[in-house]
Amino acid sequence: MLRTRATIAVGKAARAAARLRGGGSALPGLVVERLDPGFLTRMLADLPGGVVVLSGTNGKTTTTKMLVAVLRAHGRRVFTNPTGSNFTRGVISSMLGVVPASGRLDADTAVLELDEAHALRFADAVPPTHALLLNVARDQLDRFAEIDATAALLRRLAEQVRTAVVLNHDDSFVARIRPSIPAGVQVRWFGIDPALVDGLPSLYEADVRDDAGVEPEPLSSGDAMLRPRLPDAFTVSFGDGVDLGPVTLAQPGLAAMINATAAVAMARVLVGDRFDIRKTEQALRELEPAFGRGEVIDADGAPLELVLVKNPAAFTVALGTYGHRPVATMVAINDNDADGEDVSWLYDVSFASLRAGGVALTSGQRAYDMALRLQYDDVPVTAVEPDLEAGLDRFLEELPGRPRRIFCTYTAMMELRRLLQTRYGLANFGE
Amino acid sequence: MTGIPSATDAAGPSLAGPSKGLIRIIHVYPREMSIYGDLGNTRALAWRARRHGYDVEVLDHHPGAPWPRDAHLLMGGGGQDSGQARVEEDLAANAATLRALAADGVPMLMICGMYQLFGNAFVTVEGLELPGLGILDVTTRGRTHRMIGRVVVDSPMGVVVGYENHSGATTLGPGQQPFARVRVGHGNNGSDGTEGALRDHVIGCYLHGPVLPANPAVADWLIGYAAQVATGRDFEPGPIDDAVADQARTRQVHRVTELASPRPLSRWRRKVGL
Numbered sequence: 247m248l249r250t251r252a253t254i255a256v257g258k259a260a261r262a263a264a265r266l267r268g269g270g271s272a273l274p275g276l277v278v279e280r281l282d283p284g285f286l287t288r289m290l291a292d293l294p295g296g297v298v299v300l301s302g303t304n305g306k307t308t309t310t311k312m313l314v315a316v317l318r319a320h321g322r323r324v325f326t327n328p329t330g331s332n333f334t335r336g337v338i339s340s341m342l343g344v345v346p347a348s349g350r351l352d353a354d355t356a357v358l359e360l361d362e363a364h365a366l367r368f369a370d371a372v373p374p375t376h377a378l379l380l381n382v383a384r385d386q387l388d389r390f391a392e393i394d395a396t397a398a399l400l401r402r403l404a405e406q407v408r409t410a411v412v413l414n415h416d417d418s419f420v421a422r423i424r425p426s427i428p429a430g431v432q433v434r435w436f437g438i439d440p441a442l443v444d445g446l447p448s449l450y451e452a453d454v455r456d457d458a459g460v461e462p463e464p465l466s467s468g469d470a471m472l473r474p475r476l477p478d479a480f481t482v483s484f485g486d487g488v489d490l491g492p493v494t495l496a497q498p499g500l501a502a503m504i505n506a507t508a509a510v511a512m513a514r515v516l517v518g519d520r521f522d523i524r525k526t527e528q529a530l531r532e533l534e535p536a537f538g539r540g541e542v543i544d545a546d547g548a549p550l551e552l553v554l555v556k557n558p559a560a561f562t563v564a565l566g567t568y569g570h571r572p573v574a575t576m577v578a579i580n581d582n583d584a585d586g587e588d589v590s591w592l593y594d595v596s597f598a599s600l601r602a603g604g605v606a607l608t609s610g611q612r613a614y615d616m617a618l619r620l621q622y623d624d625v626p627v628t629a630v631e632p633d634l635e636a637g638l639d640r641f642l643e644e645l646p647g648r649p650r651r652i653f654c655t656y657t658a659m660m661e662l663r664r665l666l667q668t669r670y671g672l673a674n675f676g677e
Numbered sequence: 678m679t680g681i682p683s684a685t686d687a688a689g690p691s692l693a694g695p696s697k698g699l700i701r702i703i704h705v706y707p708r709e710m711s712i713y714g715d716l717g718n719t720r721a722l723a724w725r726a727r728r729h730g731y732d733v734e735v736l737d738h739h740p741g742a743p744w745p746r747d748a749h750l751l752m753g754g755g756g757q758d759s760g761q762a763r764v765e766e767d768l769a770a771n772a773a774t775l776r777a778l779a780a781d782g783v784p785m786l787m788i789c790g791m792y793q794l795f796g797n798a799f800v801t802v803e804g805l806e807l808p809g810l811g812i813l814d815v816t817t818r819g820r821t822h823r824m825i826g827r828v829v830v831d832s833p834m835g836v837v838v839g840y841e842n843h844s845g846a847t848t849l850g851p852g853q854q855p856f857a858r859v860r861v862g863h864g865n866n867g868s869d870g871t872e873g874a875l876r877d878h879v880i881g882c883y884l885h886g887p888v889l890p891a892n893p894a895v896a897d898w899l900i901g902y903a904a905q906v907a908t909g910r911d912f913e914p915g916p917i918d919d920a921v922a923d924q925a926r927t928r929q930v931h932r933v934t935e936l937a938s939p940r941p942l943s944r945w946r947r948k949v950g951l
Contacts, residue, residue: 384712393712394757587827588840590885593717594682611932614925618890621921622717622724630924 250289250349253282257342274342275335283371286338289345290372295322295355296409297372298512299365301400302380302420304560305505306359308497309380312509312533314357319529320517325353334360334368355516362399375409378512380505382419383559384591393419401426412436412512413462415469416443421462435462436470436511438504439483470511474503482507484514493527497535499567501560506530543666545642550666551651554659556585558594564653565599572603573649576641577620578610578634578658585655589615597623604628606645609637610658634661682707684716685735687723693730693915698908700726700900701734703745705753706764710790713842715754717887718786718896722750725893726900729915731907740767744774748783750903751775755789755842755885765807768794772810779812784878784902786895788888792873792881793817793845813874813881814850815865827933828862828884830872834894836860838929839884847883849874856882861937878902891925893917 260274278285290297300310314326327340337358345351360368368374382397397419404411404423411427414420415437427433465471467485474480480503481491490510495502510530514521535541543550551573555561581587589612597620604626608616613632620627631637641650654662684704690696704711704719723733736745740763756764768775779785787795796815799807823844830837837857846866849855855865856873864872864883873882880895882888889896901912 394759588713588842588885590714590717590840590887593714593720593887593890612925612929614921614928615891618921618925619717622720622890627921630921632928 275338296375578654684719709760710756751785753791814853817845824863830857832857839886
């Protein structure tokens with residue numbers, strides 16, 4: 247306990263220093279990780295409600311936020327990492343923000359979103375009781391190299407879970423993890439009602455590994471089945487008399503509905519018989535979109551939406567969600583490490599839905615590559631401005647009063663958010 | 678819920694007056710071998726050929742399907758190891774056809790995994806030798822470390838920019854001409870300064886990006902030979918405004934060269950944003 251207190255004191259000091267500098271949220275976690283490698287294990291070892299890990303390529307932040315809201319609506323005291331800082335050091339940094347000097351975390355359950363690669367490192371330190379695995383899509387291939395490798399990371403994570411795993415029935419990479427789950431660990435699925443799948447946009451990558459044994463068992467009683475009522479509402483049916491909805495989320499689109507279904511499936515596993523339909527519905531309805539995930543900013547009286555697009559699946563879904571509502575559009579593409587250096591993925595997205603309305607401006611380090619991509623899909627582009635600040639100024643000034651939308655990669659979003667924060671006085675990052 | 682990638686929607690009639698002929702583009706193994714945006718190459722070929730005044734047909738070839746007749750241009754991409762394993766049998770079955778097409782001057786662009794399969798052999802990290810088509814005189818050895826990063830090369834069609842991501846190290850046979858010389862990046866193997874291979878009208882290379890949209894000179898080189906094969910006449914190019922492609926390429930060449938430069942002046946200029 248003495249060591250824990252000492253570590254917390256140092257960590258909190260590092261956190262205060264980092265905040266003064268306006269620096270990144272992961273630094274204090276890094277300090278603690280170096281100083282006291284067993285810290286995280288000790289802090290999370292005894293939580294009675296368990297340690298729940300969420301991983302997958304797309305939707306981690308949104309789904310985590312949804313699951314936490316639903317659990318809190320059920321009276322759970324939840325520790326989570328809400329900043330999207332999804333490495334182990336990010337988890338520690340979040341912890342330093344909420345843990346009292348005494349060293350006892352005021353929580354019964356931990357719900358943590360973890361980057362695919364770091365989820366394993368985390369599991370080595372703290373074996374998760376529960377895991378919710380969302381999807382596998384090509385993302386930042388220069389880091390993970392191949393989709394199959396990402397799928398293997400999630401499989402190894404699932405093998406270490408102790409109590410229950412919730413899997414995406416519709417993602418063939420995730421569904422194929424099923425046979426690797428140890429005996430005695432409960433398996434639940436979430437998925438879209440198979441009767442409604444036709445006519446929905448293609449959301450997942452094709453798994454081209456050996457086809458043998460691809461089809462998972464059909465959804466059964468106790469699994470969460472999503473029935474979208476496009477454009478805005480959805481229901482979730484468990485097939486055993488528990489039916490949610492219709493619910494309309496603040497964040498539009500099918501992807502958010504799938505995330506909500508995943509969160510509800512995991513929440514039901516966690517709270518069991520105490521699962522309350524009304525509380526769950528209310529928590530989902532009241533949830534604000536996560537930072538940069540369909541967040542709407544009031545820009546001089548007109549709504550400005552920031553939409554994070556970090557890989558082809560996410561961009562395709564975002565265009566399907568937003569593309570049919572015509573607004574002034576800007577696309578900002580950076581190619582820093584956190585965005586993925588290789589922008590090849592832009593050619594796996596169809597931009598045809600933007601053809602009619604055109605794109606007002608492309609920006610970011612790869613502004614011209616984005617304009618070129620749009621040219622090959624015959625989407626008219628009015629202007630190209632690689633500098634984000636100059637681009638944002640132009641986008642805001644030339645189209646006063648019009649609703650606007652910016653599709654942006656991760657570091658472009660961070661930069662734009664910072665610029666918008668200065669201009670319009672937004673809330674701080676991750677809060 | 679899974680979609681098979683395809684660029685067949687890029688096909689269509691000439692967009693520059695009366696048709697100069699029909700060019701048929703075959704995208705080989707779009708499901709298994711187009712993980713790195715390779716569809717963009719096929720899209721760029723079709724888009725440009727139509728603006729040069731040709732009608733364009735785009736066909737996908739999947740493993741096990743009959744080989745399409747009258748192919749004028751072949752495009753194949755990169756895949757994961759699992760995808761590669763699935764196409765080997767089909768490639769072996771069509772080996773004679775593919776060799777004959779290459780010998781007849783049919784232009785082909787083979788990227789990454791397909792480039793390796795067009796070589797003599799791929800030797801795995803464990804030492805297992807897998808035979809290739811032998812259309813390009815190259816041999817690839819598996820390595821444990823991947824060669825990943827931005828690439829700038831000098832090719833017969835001018836400076837070309839792209840992105841590489843491969844674990845195989847390729848060496849050229851004695852008479853085999855490289856596609857390009859490396860300015861920045863690893864290229865074939867990280868040591869001999871070569872990138873890709875060029876024989877007849879077949880280009881094999883490691884350039885993703887995808888390579889053709891921002892490097893239209895390479896695309897037009899392929900389309901030119903495809904037009905010859907398709908019509909029996911010389912290529913009759915149309916006017917295409919490549920201002921955006923030229924900006925994308927020259928800016929990226931400049932950035933990549935600067936990022937790779939060890940010179941203090943460049944670092945300073947980068948720091949102050951010049």
